[in-house]
Amino acid sequence: MAAFDSALEIAAAIRAGKLMATAAAEASLARIAAVDGKINAFTEVTRERALKEAAAIDARRARGEALPPLAGVPYAVKNLFDIEGVVTLAGSKINRDLPAAASDCYLIERMHAAGAVLVGALNMDEYAFGFTTENTHYGPTRNPHDLNCIAGGSSGGSAAAVAAGMVPLTLGTDTNGSIRVPSSLNGIFGLKPTYGRLSRVGTYPFVHSLDHVGPFARSAADLVATYDALQGHDAADPAQANKPVEMVSAQLSAGVAGLRIAVAGGYFKQHASPDALEVVALAARALGVQTEVLLPEAARARGAAFVITATEGSQLHLADLRKRPDDFDPLIRDRFMANALTPAAWYLQAQRFRRWFHAEVMKVFAHTDIILAAATPISATPIGANTFDLNGAQVPSRPSMGLLTQPISFIGLPVVTVPIFRAGKMPLGLQIIAAPWREADAMRVAAELERSGLAKSLMPSLT
Amino acid sequence: MTQTEIEQYVKAAAAALELPLAPAHLPGVLVDFGRLAAIAAQVNAFDLGPEDEPGPRWEP
Numbered sequence: 243m244a245a246f247d248s249a250l251e252i253a254a255a256i257r258a259g260k261l262m263a264t265a266a267a268e269a270s271l272a273r274i275a276a277v278d279g280k281i282n283a284f285t286e287v288t289r290e291r292a293l294k295e296a297a298a299i300d301a302r303r304a305r306g307e308a309l310p311p312l313a314g315v316p317y318a319v320k321n322l323f324d325i326e327g328v329v330t331l332a333g334s335k336i337n338r339d340l341p342a343a344a345s346d347c348y349l350i351e352r353m354h355a356a357g358a359v360l361v362g363a364l365n366m367d368e369y370a371f372g373f374t375t376e377n378t379h380y381g382p383t384r385n386p387h388d389l390n391c392i393a394g395g396s397s398g399g400s401a402a403a404v405a406a407g408m409v410p411l412t413l414g415t416d417t418n419g420s421i422r423v424p425s426s427l428n429g430i431f432g433l434k435p436t437y438g439r440l441s442r443v444g445t446y447p448f449v450h451s452l453d454h455v456g457p458f459a460r461s462a463a464d465l466v467a468t469y470d471a472l473q474g475h476d477a478a479d480p481a482q483a484n485k486p487v488e489m490v491s492a493q494l495s496a497g498v499a500g501l502r503i504a505v506a507g508g509y510f511k512q513h514a515s516p517d518a519l520e521v522v523a524l525a526a527r528a529l530g531v532q533t534e535v536l537l538p539e540a541a542r543a544r545g546a547a548f549v550i551t552a553t554e555g556s557q558l559h560l561a562d563l564r565k566r567p568d569d570f571d572p573l574i575r576d577r578f579m580a581n582a583l584t585p586a587a588w589y590l591q592a593q594r595f596r597r598w599f600h601a602e603v604m605k606v607f608a609h610t611d612i613i614l615a616a617a618t619p620i621s622a623t624p625i626g627a628n629t630f631d632l633n634g635a636q637v638p639s640r641p642s643m644g645l646l647t648q649p650i651s652f653i654g655l656p657v658v659t660v661p662i663f664r665a666g667k668m669p670l671g672l673q674i675i676a677a678p679w680r681e682a683d684a685m686r687v688a689a690e691l692e693r694s695g696l697a698k699s700l701m702p703s704l705t
Numbered sequence: 706m707t708q709t710e711i712e713q714y715v716k717a718a719a720a721a722l723e724l725p726l727a728p729a730h731l732p733g734v735l736v737d738f739g740r741l742a743a744i745a746a747q748v749n750a751f752d753l754g755p756e757d758e759p760g761p762r763w764e765p
Contacts, residue, residue: 576733593759
């Protein structure tokens with residue numbers, strides 16, 4: 243198995259008897275041992291479990307059983323997903339005091355049912371509060387395409403592990419952009435489904451009313467195969483919508499005929515660097531898109547997401563902020579403490595504005611199926627940078643990487659992020675935004691851009 | 706909010722929440738609350754009607 247083999251190629255090789263699942267797991271573990279010292283994506287390697295799960299797949303094949311779709315495919319999860327027998331760190335020092343998880347979270351159960359092999363847990367911003375994965379407790383995760391740069395966050399380990407070829411698939415979470423930002427900066431594919439689509443049970447929360455879960459991969463087909471495997475109704479998740487499972491893999495080859503695609507203007511252009519605008523223009527040209535749409539009050543939508551995040555995210559940790567503030571990551575402790583003081587009136591105004599903004603954006607979707615926007619204002623910044631230049635203004639780097647993602651997750655829209663590489667430049671991703679529950683539309687556009695040659699993941703040199 | 710109002714509010718709200726603010730943490734907390742207040746002011750300035758209700762999903 244080569245480092246950049248796709249998940250579906252690995253599964254097909256195992257199904258055909260050309261590759262043992264055990265060999266695939268060993269290859270992934272060897273790659274982690276060889277390169278993660280440079281990247282720092284993994285906080286835990288579940289070697290014993292991986293070899294046991296892989297051996298079970300090999301045994302099933304030896305018995306002549308039909309194998310599930312991701313049989314023998316190595317994967318890993320952000321370290322806020324419960325893994326049986328492993329402490330769910332959620333990027334924190336404080337959670338080390340908790341007992342190990344008694345069982346796997348729902349999505350790991352789904353991946354197990356699909357035959358995938360868990361090889362470990364991945365680094366993240368503490369309690370998912372950040373866009374950079376500069377974690378003081380566990381060290382920064384480094385961008386495989388430039389080891390001096392951030393991997394993005396908060397699912398930085400999830401994106402870097404895929405980009406560096408350690409695993410073909412990972413899982414992460416996205417509250418304000420934590421799948422889309424690291425997908426963009428590491429040059430890989432990521433899916434943030436509609437809010438309420440996938441179960442979050444057994445994942446450590448950040449902001450209950452904004453938290454999403456989703457997959458990362460290096461191709462559209464791998465991404466959607468994982469998404470299909472993750473779907474299922476979980477009565478234990480109070481936020482999961484009562485929607486039927488909708489398999490998307492078979493729709494990937496449908497092309498984009500009939501889809502009305504537009505570029506997001508206004509706020510989404512004003513907060514994008516020339517680099518980010520170039521990425522959107524390349525995608526628009528490849529798709530033959532000339533229409534532009536405006537999402538009204540997008541700046542306020544980002545502000546309202548910020549206020550909701552501040553309030554819910556800090557209230558969750560209020561007891562520890564009182565008792566042991568010095569055990570929080572110093573990069574975020576003061577923000578958590580300030581946010582804990584948010585007046586209720588601000589929070590409720592933001593939640594009420596959310597309803598207004600949703601109604602306005604639904605008017606846009608009455609005449610548009612897909613909206614394109616850059617995923618990040620710029621490409622990856624150096625580790626440790628406190629600010630970056632955005633069209634002549636110095637903006638704080640840690641919150642500002644989410645400027646273009648926050649207004650979208652604020653109302654729970656599904657988004658596929660696809661990687662776009664240009665010669666001599668770091669990757670920068672494109673958001674393909676669809677109407678609620680229309681993940682399939684976004685995936686069709688992602689697959690079309692991949693077929694055109696524009697959207698693709700490239701192997702890093704790791705030097 | 707002025708800087709003075711921010712400092713007064715932060716200290717009073719922290720006391721009401723029984724959240725100790727160590728001298729080493731206070732300067733950073735004031736900066737961060739100032740940023741939050743500026744962003745919230747933009748949201749708070751938007752006129753909403755009584756029909757604009759929050760949409761929490763709760764199915765008892």
